Amino acid sequence: MNEKELIEKQNDLMTRADEIFNKAKEETRELTPDEMQELAEIRDDIRRIKEALGLDREFKDLKKNACDTKKRSVEDEAQEENDVKAFENYVRGYVVHERAGELTKANNGAVIPTTIVNRIIKKVYDICPILEKSTHYNIKGNLDLPYYPAYDETSETTPNITVAYQTEFVAMASTTGNFGSINLTGFLAGALSKVSRSLINNAQFDIVGFIVDEMAYQISRFIEGELLNGTVGKVTGLSTLTNTMTSAETTGFNGDDLIDVQAKVKDVYQKDAIWIMSVATRTSLRKLKDDMGRYLLQDDISLPFGKSLLGKPVYVSDNMANGKIYYGDMSGLATKISEDINIEVLREKFADEHAYGVIGWFEFDSKVQNEQKIASLTLKTE
Helix, strand or coil: CCHHHHHHHHHHHHHHHHHHHHHHHHCCCCCCHHHHHHHHHHHHHHHHHHHHHHHHHHHHHHHHHHHHHHHHHHHHHHHHHHHHHHHHHHHHCCCCCCCCCCCCEECCEECCCHHHHHHHHHHHHHHCHHHHHCEEECCCCCEEEEEECCCCCCCCCCCCCCCCCCCCCCCCCCCCCCCEEEEECCEEEEEEEEEEHHHHHCCCCCHHHHHHHHHHHHHHHHHHHHHHHCCCCCCCEHHHCCCEEECCCCCCCCHHHHHHHHHCCCHHHCCCCEEEECHHHHHHHCCCECCCCCECEEECCCCCCCEEECCEEEEECCCCCCCEEEEECHHHEEEEECCCCEEEEECCCCHHHCEEEEEEEEEEEEEECEHHHEEEEECCCC
16 A cells, blocks of 8 residues: 555544444443454554554655765766866866856965865875874864873872772762863965976876875875974974883894883773884884794784784884884874865966976864873983
8 A cells, every 4th residue: 555545544444443432422331342352453453554654754765865865976976077177177277168167266266176175185194094093173273182191100290080999978088180281273384296287288197186196195294294203383293292211222122122112001092003113113123033033023914004013003104213113092192184275276386397386285283182092112322
């Protein structure tokens, strides 16, 4: 039955039930066993009809939502295709007369489509695992975050919050953690990529993909360097980390150093911990062996970066200085990056180089939010 037939049957059953009740009322008597049996059957039938109507409407809604989602997906794909075409035309300097494939004009020039910007942002996160694993805040303006330093059992300035047995009617001694706050602001940065005019004039060349890849690579390398090393007066990143230690020897790291720095991160934060080091540091660690003659650093294709050290993935960055290692869960690093990346195409600035310039402006900041999640190991100096 369709919805209309089900509703008509439900109405007929309710009419029949009213007839039974009214007849007994007119005759001033109780319902007979047969009437009660019929009413029970009517009740069950009406319940089944209501369930069927509910399911029918639910599936209609699901089908409608699925169709709307498919329609939006098709529309989004069409919009993205138009945006890519418009951006390509704009970069190549084509004059397009039809409406499709044109960029919206503003007082300061063309407005770059958000789909292109989103492609760049997504690729930045894909290229830069430190940024991807950090805790993100996509908020404009200043942001104050609670900050809890790494607990030191020997320090009197960072008391721990304690739990203990208590006695009824006896005042409880209170302890408080030494919370502070960090402030994430926004520091302006720009990434410039030059594109050969010969490539731009080559209609077969994927100019949009090239620009997206180039911009994402330049931005991700810069952001990664700031997250790892920081800059005085600007983004500090991990440079202010206090959960640190130095190696036992000046000649290089040994197995005990690695075990000790790993132990500086509490077990509760070990699940998503990774090692971060330079290529040279990784090369030196590849030569370390345990007492059984087994190498500490192992190849492991099941891990994100293909290398394993003491059971955790090893990530190598060109931005890492030799003689320093970070270990821990990078979600302890808070980053605020504006998703409003502004892109400009400079047509004349590099004309003497037979090139166009593509520049992207963005704001970001980064600070350590949880010292207990990340530790650093630095090579001892004489």
